[in-house]
Amino acid sequence: MRTLYQRLRSKKLQQYCFKIIIQSFFIFCLLAFNFSYSQIDSTLLKRVSRDTVKQGMNMDAVYNRPFLGLGKSPVSIGGYMEANWQHIGTNGVSEGHQFQFRRMTLFVASGIGKRIKFLSEIELEEGGKELGIEFAAIDFEFHSLLNLRGGIIMNPIGAFNQNHDGPKWEFTDRPISATQLLPATWSNTGFGLYGKQYSKNWMFGYELYLSGGFDNSIIANTQNKTFLPEAKKNPERFEEIASGLPLFTGKMAVKNKKIGELGLSYMGGVYNTFQEDGIVLDEKRRVDVFAIDFNSTLPKLNTFITAEWVNIFVQVPTTYTQQFGNRQQGGFIDIVQPVLRRKMLGWEKAVLNIACRFEYVDWNVGTFKSTGGNIGDQLWSVMPAISFRPNVQTVFRFNYRYMQQKDILNNPPSLTGGFIAGLSTYF
Amino acid sequence: MKKISIAFILSLVVLLGAESCSKLEPTLPKNADLLDGSVDGLSSSENQQFLSGDKAFNDLVFTPETGLGPLFVATSCGSCHTGDGKGHPFTELTRFGQSDSNGNSFLAQGGPQLQHRAIPGYTPENLPTGATFSKLIAPVITGLGFLESVSDADILAMADPNDANSDGISGVPNWVSLPSYISPSAGAITQNGKYIHRFGKKASSYNLFHQTVKAYSQDIGITSLYEPHDTYSGLESDPEVSSQIIQNVVFYLHTLKAPVQRNIDDADVIQGKQIFVNIGCVSCHKESLTTSYSPIAAISNKVFHPYTDLLLHDMGESLNDGYTEGGALSYEWRTAPLWGLGLAKNSQGGELFLLHDGRAKSIEGALNYHGGEAVVARTNFFNLSDTDRKKLVKFLESL
Numbered sequence: 001m002r003t004l005y006q007r008l009r010s011k012k013l014q015q016y017c018f019k020i021i022i023q024s025f026f027i028f029c030l031l032a033f034n035f036s037y038s039q040i041d042s043t044l045l046k047r048v049s050r051d052t053v054k055q056g057m058n059m060d061a062v063y064n065r066p067f068l069g070l071g072k073s074p075v076s077i078g079g080y081m082e083a084n085w086q087h088i089g090t091n092g093v094s095e096g097h098q099f100q101f102r103r104m105t106l107f108v109a110s111g112i113g114k115r116i117k118f119l120s121e122i123e124l125e126e127g128g129k130e131l132g133i134e135f136a137a138i139d140f141e142f143h144s145l146l147n148l149r150g151g152i153i154m155n156p157i158g159a160f161n162q163n164h165d166g167p168k169w170e171f172t173d174r175p176i177s178a179t180q181l182l183p184a185t186w187s188n189t190g191f192g193l194y195g196k197q198y199s200k201n202w203m204f205g206y207e208l209y210l211s212g213g214f215d216n217s218i219i220a221n222t223q224n225k226t227f228l229p230e231a232k233k234n235p236e237r238f239e240e241i242a243s244g245l246p247l248f249t250g251k252m253a254v255k256n257k258k259i260g261e262l263g264l265s266y267m268g269g270v271y272n273t274f275q276e277d278g279i280v281l282d283e284k285r286r287v288d289v290f291a292i293d294f295n296s297t298l299p300k301l302n303t304f305i306t307a308e309w310v311n312i313f314v315q316v317p318t319t320y321t322q323q324f325g326n327r328q329q330g331g332f333i334d335i336v337q338p339v340l341r342r343k344m345l346g347w348e349k350a351v352l353n354i355a356c357r358f359e360y361v362d363w364n365v366g367t368f369k370s371t372g373g374n375i376g377d378q379l380w381s382v383m384p385a386i387s388f389r390p391n392v393q394t395v396f397r398f399n400y401r402y403m404q405q406k407d408i409l410n411n412p413p414s415l416t417g418g419f420i421a422g423l424s425t426y427f
Numbered sequence: 428m429k430k431i432s433i434a435f436i437l438s439l440v441v442l443l444g445a446e447s448c449s450k451l452e453p454t455l456p457k458n459a460d461l462l463d464g465s466v467d468g469l470s471s472s473e474n475q476q477f478l479s480g481d482k483a484f485n486d487l488v489f490t491p492e493t494g495l496g497p498l499f500v501a502t503s504c505g506s507c508h509t510g511d512g513k514g515h516p517f518t519e520l521t522r523f524g525q526s527d528s529n530g531n532s533f534l535a536q537g538g539p540q541l542q543h544r545a546i547p548g549y550t551p552e553n554l555p556t557g558a559t560f561s562k563l564i565a566p567v568i569t570g571l572g573f574l575e576s577v578s579d580a581d582i583l584a585m586a587d588p589n590d591a592n593s594d595g596i597s598g599v600p601n602w603v604s605l606p607s608y609i610s611p612s613a614g615a616i617t618q619n620g621k622y623i624h625r626f627g628k629k630a631s632s633y634n635l636f637h638q639t640v641k642a643y644s645q646d647i648g649i650t651s652l653y654e655p656h657d658t659y660s661g662l663e664s665d666p667e668v669s670s671q672i673i674q675n676v677v678f679y680l681h682t683l684k685a686p687v688q689r690n691i692d693d694a695d696v697i698q699g700k701q702i703f704v705n706i707g708c709v710s711c712h713k714e715s716l717t718t719s720y721s722p723i724a725a726i727s728n729k730v731f732h733p734y735t736d737l738l739l740h741d742m743g744e745s746l747n748d749g750y751t752e753g754g755a756l757s758y759e760w761r762t763a764p765l766w767g768l769g770l771a772k773n774s775q776g777g778e779l780f781l782l783h784d785g786r787a788k789s790i791e792g793a794l795n796y797h798g799g800e801a802v803v804a805r806t807n808f809f810n811l812s813d814t815d816r817k818k819l820v821k822f823l824e825s826l
Contacts, residue, residue, distance in 0.1 A: 092455025216547065220495075222488040224502055272547065282548045319545040322517065323506060370516040373776060400451070409515050409776035415453035 057255055058263060058293070059156060059194065059205050061163035062119055062135060066393055066426045067109055079106040080426045082166035088401065088418030101127050102422075103166070105134070115141035120152075123185065133238075134185045143195070149209075150191035152238065156207045156251040157267040158308045159293035161186055166424035170336050170355040170387040172399050173420065176379065177310055177330035181361050182289070183229040188212040188247065189238045203255040212237050213247025214271035214287050219316055219324045225363045225377055225408075226314050226324045228287070231271075243270040243284070260296025260305075267291075271314075285315040307333035322375065323408065325364030332359035336387075347390035357383040364408060376410035379403060394425035459687040462511045462569045462770055466684045466725035473682065473723070480679025483672045484508070489647055494667030496648035497549040497659045498542030504642065504676070507565045511683060512767065512774025514565025516785045520646065523560035528754045533558050539752070540645040542658055549659065559749030559757070562784040563628055567767040567774075570685030571626070573731045574764070575635055576718035579616040579623050585713065585736045596710040596800050598738030601630040601761070603753035608653040609637055614719065624753060625737045628783040630761040631752035635680045636673070643668050682723060685731050686767035690825045699822025702815055706807035711740055711762040711800070734765035734826065743798020746782070758799060769824040790820050 056064075067076035082102040088095060102125065109119040120136035137151030154162050160178040164185055174184055190211025197204045215237070217230040231237065241247075251265035268288035275281055295306035309331035316326045336355040344350035362378035381403035388396045399420045404413040458464065465477045485505035489495035500520045501507050507518040521541040524533025531538045537552040541560070545551035554560060582600055590597040602621035605611060612634065615622055626632035632641065644654035652670050655663045690696050703709065712734040721727040739759040747758035760783060768790075772779055779788055787793040797805040811819065 087452075089452035091453055094452055217490075220490045220492070220546070222486075222490060224488045224506060317545075317547045319547075319549070319551045321501060321544050323502060368515075368517045370519065371778075373778065376776070407509060409509055409517065409774070411509065411776055412773055417452045419451070 056257075057196070057203055057205050057253055057261060058159040058163050058295075059196075059207055059251070059253060061165070062121070062154065063109070063117075065107060065165065067107065074111045076109050077107065078109075078426060079104065080165055080167050080424060081105070082172075082422065082424040084172050084420055084422035086172070086418060086420040088416060088420065090416040091414050094418070105165070112138070132185075134187050145195035145197055147194050148191070149194060151189070152187050153190050153192065153209055153211060154185065154187045155190075155209065155211060155247070155249040155267055157182060157186065157249055157265050157289055158291035158310055159263055159295065159306070160308055165426070167393055167395055167426050169334070169424075170353055170385050170395065170397055171334070171357050171383055172385075172397050172422035172424075173383075173401070175308070175332040175357070176359050176361050176381065177308065177332055180227075180229060181310055181312065181328055181330045181363070182291075183232045186232065190246070192249075201257045203257075205251075205253045205255075207249070207251045209249045210246040211249065212239075212241045213243070213269050215242030216272045218271060218287065219314065219320065224323055226312075226316065226326070226328060227363070228289075228312065228328075242273045244273075244275065245270045245284075258299070260294060263291075263293040265291045265293070283317075285317070286313075287315070288313045302338050304336040304338075305333065306336075307331065322364075322366070322368060325366060325375065325377065327365035328361075328363050329365055330359070330361035332357055344388075345390070349391060351389045353385075353387045353389070355385040355387060357381075357385070359383075374410060375408060376406040377408045379405035379413075381416075393427075395423070397422050397424070459689045460770065460773075462567065462683075462686055462767055462774070464684050465682050466572065466723070468725045469682060469723070473678075476675055476678045477682050480675035480677070483676050484679055487672070489649060489667075491546045494649050496542075496544070496546040497657075498545050498551055499648040500540070500542060500544060500646045502647065504647075507646070508568050510774045511568050513567045513771040513780070514785075515775050516562075516564055516780055519562045519564045519784065521554065521560050521562050522752070523554060523558040523750060525751055526559050526749055526757055527751065528756065537658075540658075542645070542648065561628075561748040561750040564780060564783070564785040566628065566763070567686070567771070568680060569683045569767055570731065570733060570764075571635055571683060572681035572721070572723070572726050573685055573716070573718055573729065574625065574733060574735075574737065575681060576721045576726055577625075577716050577737065578614050578719040579612075580614065581717065581719075582623055582625065582737050583616060586738055594707075594710060595803055596740070598711065598736055598740050598762070598800075599759075600624070600737070601739055601753045601755050603631060603633070605633060606637070606653075608640070609633055621754070625761075627752070628760060628763075629752040629755045630737065630739055631755070636677045639673055639677050639680065643673070682726075685733070686770065686826065688732070688766075688825055689769065690821075693821070693825070695818045695821045696825045697822075698815075699818035699820070699825075702811065702819045703822055706811070706819075707804040708808075709734075710804070711736055711738075712765050713762075732766060735762040738762060740801065741799035742796070742801060745796050745798050748784075765823060766826050768826045790823055791816075 065078055067078040069076045081104040084100045084102060086098045103123055105121055105123045107121050111117050118138045121134040123132050123134050133152050135152055135154050137149050137153050140148045156162055160175060178184055188211035190209050192209030194207040214231040215234055218228050219226055221227050221230040247269035249267040251263055253261055253263035255261035270284045271287045272282060272285045274284045289312050291310045293308040297304050312328040314326050316324050334357045336353050338351050338353050340352040360380045364375045364377040366375050368375055381401060383399050383401045385397055385399040401418060403416040406413045469477060488503040495502060501518050507514050522539045523541060524538030525531040533555055536555040541552050541554055543551045586598050586600055588597055588599045600623040602618050603624045605622050611622055622633060624630050624633045626638045632638040640651055640653045643649040643651055648658055649667045650657055650664045651666050651668050651673060657664050713736040714734060715730050715732050718726055718729045739755050739761055741758055742760050746760060749757050751757040781787040781793040782796055787796060794805050794808045
């Protein structure tokens with residue numbers, strides 16, 4: 001039972017969120033109005049140049065975005081949107097033509113004072129039906145190797161979670177391993193430390209956070225499988241930790257400007273409500289996630305490669321069915337090849353890419369106790385793509401997806417295929 | 428100008444491509460290769476109810492919040508009845524505690540069904556010492572509306588309890604008392620207040636409604652208006668599944684199409700079928716039955732081919748688990764319908780698990796266990812020449 005106090009608190013938080021959103025919307029509408037009618041001097045809005053020294057690693061992704069400064073105000077604002085058309089079918093059953101407004105995200109950043117900054121990211125999905133604060137944290141810099149961050153933070157597990165902005169990718173969909181294995185844009189209330197060090201071609205970065213986390217829904221859900229993204233649905237996640245114990249997330253990354261970036265990350269903690277009001281109800285059960293990510297640009301060819309692999313271990317009650325797996329794994333690799341880089345259709349620095357994404361997800365690694373046979377519940381997908389970038393901020397994408405998905409028993413797979421075209425841009 | 432025309436042509440190509448794109452999507456497997464799908468000729472309101480039932484059967488996964496358990500075996504109907512086909516030992520269920528027709532002596536210890544899984548915080552049941560038990564895997568569930576519509580009189584006409592015709596086959600119906608929430612169907616025949624039950628491996632369920640209500644309660648731990656008692660506490664609780672959902676599921680089961688035979692014109696299949704008849708398999712696995720009147724035209728007064736007589740047969744010691752249900756004896760089993768047999772692998776993960784508990788890994792393996800009344804048929808089967816036996820197997824795989 002939630003106490004009245006908790007209820008009030010969540011009410012308050014809701015109202016607060018609502019206020020922030022309405023305000024940012026207001027600012028956004030003002031800006032949009034400016035662009036279309038230029039009634040107000042649009043030179044007031046300056047593209048904030050990115051900090052070229054500090055950019056460059058995945059962990060910088062939240063600040064490494066195009067922002068617009070508002071005159072002399074310390075506040076800068078930005079965002080992106082993603083919209084798709086798709087025609088996809090599974091085993092001969094097609095949903096027909098679909099137009100999808102995937103999401104619109106707004107960033108509001110502010111240099112509050114010397115070495116103190118704030119950034120928030122608010123996402124509206126499904127035409128505004130889903131609304132969430134993905135990031136809202138304040139950063140204090142003591143030293144390049146020692147920064148303190150607190151608020152709603154993005155857990156640095158793998159690379160995609162922090163670096164998920166639509167316009168950065170050549171594919172209309174987020175990787176399946178980043179949405180169906182790990183929760184997409186997984187953020188929680190928490191705080192932690194991060195830092196970076198440079199030396200010639202080398203960069204080293206670390207992040208350590210304690211935050212809210214998962215709950216029992218990861219093994220008790222209507223997906224009928226162990227499913228970490230289910231925890232995102234819990235509206236109380238930003239105020240209460242189901243287990244009462246924080247989730248630890250840590251990441252280490254090294255980058256060599258000539259070779260690429262390699263990241264190793266871990267996220268883990270107790271997920272279940274093992275006690276309530278001081279009464280022990282259950283055993284403690286952990287979820288542990290290990291991820292490795294890599295990205296590189298091949299010299300001469302300029303081929304961009306980015307990949308991520310995740311291994312998940314979940315302690316499932318011994319009284320449970322194997323329907324809910326205790327091990328999961330999956331990942332993706334994107335290969336992007338620029339083929340034309342010149343003036344196209346009147347855009348000075350337009351780029352045409354061909355690309356392909358390979359992905360694999362296994363929600364239940366292991367064998368059946370009853371037969372010794374392999375447990376299925378897995379899929380793989382290939383996604384060839386053509387993308388056109390009239391500028392760095394905007395991308396038109398045309399993808400074809402072919403996907404095979406097997407049920408838990410490894411029965412003949414269901415086949416999915418179809419075209420997706422989309423547009424994503426920072427604004 | 429050039430710019431505009433290139434852009435225009437590009438957009439046109441994309442739009443035209445979009446129009447023809449469904450050609451590049453995976454196609455539907457042939458109707459005959461699939462078990463799911465409804466009987467032909469349903470009205471649009473019936474189609475809607477079929478779809479609702481389909482959703483409830485396959486997608487309604489229960490969680491502790493929506494009433495799962497606390498004791499359970501699986502979380503949804505579809506978990507055990509994948510693709511409406513034969514089940515896998517991974518989701519087998521265990522029943523225990525009754526060794527003869529005198530009822531279950533382990534009711535106080537969780538009988539008849541073992542709920543060996545529990546939501547967090549609860550202790551699942553263990554098999555009590557001394558209890559005999561059977562393991563059961565899910566049967567194919569297509570075409571059940573046809574089986575439900577066979578009249579009691581037709582079933583009785585196939586029975587031959589005293590083997591009056593001396594063919595060694597003495598099928599009997601399972602006579603069981605009806606639970607209070609079930610009203611007998613039109614034309615029902617009674618014996619000492621008991622009714623002919625026909626569903627389940629021991630024919631211990633009266634009709635699809637009965638089976639569905641029991642499944643919610645015993646398999647998933649979901650109480651209903653009809654079975655309001657929680658399997659853990661034994662106490663009455665509010666319904667965790669609505670009567671409407673139960674009706675939809677029953678309608679879905681009732682209107683699933685009968686499996687469609689494949690390769691009917693293949694010479695081996697035709698000869699294999701003749702061999703099946705000649706060596707006496709049809710004494711139990713009756714090729715054709717007829718439905719009585721049904722408000723659903725596609726099911727009403729139809730001849731169909733399930734290869735069962737819905738009767739119990741003595742199958743000998745090798746299939747005697749020492750456990751039984753209703754009036755059946757522990758070595759008696761209902762003739763397994765053979766329709767859909769050729770598609771069993773597609774729902775059993777590429778392998779075959781035959782007989783009530785999946786102990787046989789091939790058709791030959793299943794015949795190895797045919798004893799009792801089926802001993803002559805088994806001997807005939809293994810005395811066939813290799814080529815004839817292959818033809819017979821090919822016929823069974825076409826079903």
